[in-house]
Amino acid sequence: GYGEQDxxxxxxxxxxxxxxRLRAMADTLMRRVRQDGKSIRTVLLRLRYNDMxxxxxxxxxxEPTDLEHDVYPLITGLLKRAWERRVSVRLVGLRFTKVYETGGHALLPLEQSDITRERLHKIAGVVDALRHENRSIMxxxxxxxSKHRHAPRQTLPKPQLVSDVTLQASSRTLKERPGVGVQIITKQSLRGAVPALNVKSCYSFxxxxxxxxxxIDVAVERGMPAMAITDPNLHAxxxxxxxxxxxxxxxxIGAELRCDQKPLLAYVKNQRGYQNLCRLLSFGDAGCVTLEQMxxxxxxxxxxxxxxxxxTFKPIRYRDKKDRVFFDILQSMKTLTLLHEAHPGKRKGDFSFHDTGVLSSSINIDEVAERLQDIGVQALSIHARTRAQMYKGHSDWSHIARVKxxxxxxxxxxxxxxxxxxEKALHYKNEYGIDGIMIGRAAIGYPWIFDEIKHFFKTGEHLAKPLTxxxxxxxxxxW
Structure with a gap:
């Protein structure tokens, strides 16, 4: 057989x-198969986890083959079958067995598939001749x-050193009750501070x-007068x-319920309300209740x-936008998927605390962009104005940068x-790190703006104005 591992x-x-990496292995192995005048029929994938x-x-x-094109579609399926545990991988290998003598490739071009296969054999021969040290053709x-330097992409944030661990306790340490001798602090809320009335704790499994x-730290820092917890239970x-x-x-005190397939938030007004909420949560699975029970x-x-x-009712599931990756890890654990693997059970959108003093928000471009990518959209152009603005005011490119x-x-x-x-095109491109710029109204009556911008990007100089x-x-x- 023929084999390779990494x-x-x-x-x-x-x-x-x-x-x-597995496809690159298939290329190398198939090149050896063709050089020996052989063909193979069975593909075996080997995977080793981090615990060995x-x-x-x-x-x-x-049928036997000596073309890597026949092996490529098998690799993804084999990897999915082998990677049963959602833990990291240390080694992968590929092996071809059940080797046969090729015996030539003379085919009668009776069908289109035969013609295509003969062309693939010719292309494979040319590629084998050109590939010296894997550089002549790729x-x-x-x-x-090559773009990623033959190394895995960084999927988790790099750890940061903490100068003094005694200055503040980790927000990821579960401390259910305050310590002894707690001092009651009365803090006047900031003017215009908005309470968070839909906060989910780590008790939302x-x-x-x-x-x-x-x-509580976020509520104090932002001067919130009140905060509501709305887990699908009352454990917290x-x-x-x-x-x-x-x-x-x-x-x-509140909880998340579902009635007639619609999500509801139930808040406790008094002791009787707390008792009723306990009963509602005990009726069905995952807080599902009937109209009669409600x-x-x-x-x-x-x-x-x-x-x-x-x-005010925006669901909050993590503190800052930078904590989104930790939330995504939890979602992957919950759905038994990889970190960047799409799944209908994974939540989309921004679930961090709102900015201080913001009274309303309807900008949902983060969630829209993620949903569009999940259904196969290959690129996205975003206008930096809201629908309510129409042509008034100024564009806020910070929303575009947030998506990027x-x-x-x-x-x-x-x-x-x-x-x-x-000048503005170059400044916005560098400032917000976008992949390209679209121009609309500025091109009306002045279509030369595109050439002027391209020339300015290349030379840093202005293109001459069009002649009269x-x-x-x-x-x-x-006309």
Missing amino acids: TFSQDTTDQGFIIA DEVTRSTSLD RGHDLWL LDSTLTIPAM AVPFFQAAKAKGIKPI HDHKEGLIVVPEVGDNV NNPRITMPIFGNGDIDSP STLRMIAKMT
């Missing part, structure tokens, strides 16, 4: 990198590996990174109530639909809005 310099979960546990999976073709996966201390009710009271924050146990409760277009910097977005992002000069004779000629052609 032990990675670091354990990885980068599926794209692993598939690219090994798995092998194999599959056989209907396939797509070779270019991908694998659906939030927030511990009770972390939630007591520690949250005590911690909020200790910091002078009004605690609101009607019979609504006393002492405030029930509202869960809507995300109001900043989202680690889950891999497609090219183009910006649009208020680009009316070469050119303008007259275009005017005559237009």
Whole structure:
């Protein structure tokens, strides 16, 4: 048989990198197969986890082959079958068995598939002749590996050194109740500060990174007058109530329910409401209740639909946008998928605390971009104005930059809005790190702006303005 394996310099979960390496192995092995005048029928994939546990999976073709094109489609399926555990991989290998003598490739071109196969054999022979040290000609996966320096992509944030661990406790340490001798602090809320009324704690299993201390710290820092916890259970009710009271924050106890397939938020007004909420949560699985049950146990409760277009009721599942990667890790654990693997059970959008003083928010470009990428969109152009602005005001390119910097977005992002000069185009491109620029109204009546911007990008100099004779000629052609 023919075989090759690769032990990675670091354990990885980068599926794209692993598939690219396996395809490169298939290229090398098939080149040896053709040089020996052989063909193979069975492909075996070997995988070793970070704990040295090994798995092998194999599959056989209907007919022997000496073309890597026949092996490529098998690699993804074999890897998926072998990678049963959601842990990192240390080694992968590929082996071809059931070797046959080729016996020539003379085929009668009776069908299109026979013609295509004969052409592939000719191309394979030319590629074998050109590939010296894998540099003369490269396939797509070779270019991908070269671009990423033949190493896995960094999927987790690099750890940062903490200068003094005694200055602050980790927000990821679960401290259910405040310590002894807690001092009651009364802090006047900031003017215009908005309470967070839909905060999920780590008691929402694998659906939030927030511990009770972390939630309360944010409320104190931002001067929130109140905060509500809305897990699909009441496990965090007591520690949250005590911690909020200790910091002078009004605690609101609530829970997430589902009635008639619609998400609801139920908030406790009094002791009777707490009792009824406990009963509602005990009726069905995952807080699912019937209309009759809701009607019979609504006393002492405030029930509202869960809507995300109001900043007060926006669901909060992590502290800052930089914590999104930790939330994505939890979502991958929950759905048993890889970090960047799409799954309908993974939540999309921004679930961090809103900016201080923001009274309303309807900008959902983050969620829209992620959903578009998930359904196969290859590139996205974003206009930096909202629908409510229409043509008024100025474009806010920070929203475009936020999408571009989202680690889950891999497609090219183009910006649009208020680009009316070469200098502004270059400044916005460098400032916001976008992949390209679209121009709309600035090109109306002045189509030369595109050439001017391209010339300015290349030389740093302005292109000469169009001649008057050119303008007259275009005017005559237009009218």
